[in-house]
Amino acid sequence: MTDLPTTLRERLGLADPVPVGFERGEVEEADGFARERIEYRGLEGDLIPAFLFTPRGCNPLGGVVVFHQHNGEFHFGKSEVAGLVGDALQAFGPALARRGLAVLAPDAITFEDRRAAVRGVEPDYYDWLQHYNAMSYRLLDGDVLMRKCLDDAQRALSVLLQATALDQRLVGVAGHSYGGYTALYHAAVDARCRFACISGAVCSFGTRRREGTGVTLFEAVPGLARLIDTHDVLSAIGPRPTMVVSGAQDKYSRDADQVVAKVAGDFITELRVDRGHALDQERFDAIVEWIVGRVSDRHKEKPST
Template sequence: MDDVATFLRDRLGLAAPVDVAVTRGAVEACDGYDRERIEYPGLEGDPIPAFLFTPHGRAPRGGVVVFHQHNGEFHFGKSEVAGLVGDPCQAFGPALARAGLVVLAPDSISFEDRRAGVRGVEPDTHDWLQHYNAMSYRLLQGDLLMRKCLDDAQRALGVLLQLGGVDPRRVGVAGHSYGGTTALYHAALDPRCRFAAISGAVCSLATRQREGTGIVLFEAVPGLARDLDHHDLLAAIGPRPALVVSGTQDKYSRDADAVVARVAGDFITALRVDRGHALDPERFDAIVEWIVAQAGADADGGSGA
């Protein structure tokens, strides 16, 4: 497909990015960085809470929006990226901020403080149902959850650019699993994403269907598989740098190596390990190192000192 961004925007009815007003909250000084809770409005007037991480004592090298994982834990969102709950190998906020980046970690719709009935980091019986409703209610109205999620994503990047004081040539997106899928689609359609780190999320639609692997609900777009696949999305990111992290035993990135092989160009860095879906220290450290290198790159594509 020649123009994935135009196709997706037209297919979804996704508008261009807009500026939003941000409400800034309490700032907590942490080891090497500050963590601030902020909030800004979404497409439907819904508040989007997020954490903003800024490094101590230095000008930022660049910035990144980190989209959190799914893992069936709807009570975890931005707080897992902050290292406050959940898997330590999802705590990208502190690691990247200590390395000199500004990081924005928003809650995705129906996660943590964006759940319909409850807030916080304790699970609720109806968490899964509310996530399902976020998709199905929109389908009833002729709308799509993907439109909402990608509008959220481009708003997040706009907020990072607005608040972070970073060079717009050194900002990108990252995520694992559900967050990786979000980063993949977002980077494909938003040229403001100057790099994308995608973990545990690249897999052809045919392989997932053949093996009975679930898809994230926001990918439930009627007819999408007839027109688009993950190699198209990766190709649309180029020549901007992309990192694709996958595991041979991970059903969510089962054939990531074959998907990458279909994409022309040398803009993709691929890390494939003989392990499963959950991140481990090796992959976590590699993702952090790659993002830091991209955020420090010179505008002409060279590596910054």
């Protein structure tokens, strides 16, 4: 596909990125970093809460938006990236901030503080239904959830840039599982993402269909599989540096190595392990090191003043 970003944007009706007003909230000081609550409005006027992590004692070297996982836990969002709840190997906010990066971790729609019925990190029986409704109500209106999710993602990157005043060349996106799918599509359509780390989220439509794995609800776009496949989306990110992390025993990245092999160019760094979906220490550490390395590489490329 010659111009997937334009084609997908037009298919979704996705608007271009815009400046986003935001409000700063409470700041918590921690070992090596600060965590600040940030709030801003989405496309539909909805409130989007996020955590902004910044290194203590120095200006950020670069920045990354980290999209949280799904894991059937709608009561966990930004707080899992913060290491406050859930899996400690999802706590990319503190890990990256301690290495000198600014990190924005927003709640995805229908997660944590963006649930319709409750807020916070306690589960509610109808959490899953809110997520389903976010897709189905939009389909009733001739709209799709992907447009909303990608617009949210673009706004998150805008807020990161505005809140930190970082050089646009020094920011990217990352995520595991649901967050990985978000990072994959976001980086493909938004050239401001100067690098992308995609974990547990690269698998062809054919393999997912054949194995009954299913798709994320925001991929429920009529005709999407006739238009593109996963390798097309990956290709659209190039030549920007991209890391693809996968497990051979992970149904959500079953054929990630084959998908990557279809992509022309050498912009992809691939880490494949013979394990399952949940991150382990090896993959967590590798993701952190790769992201820090991309920012360091960008600094080397910048002309001296």
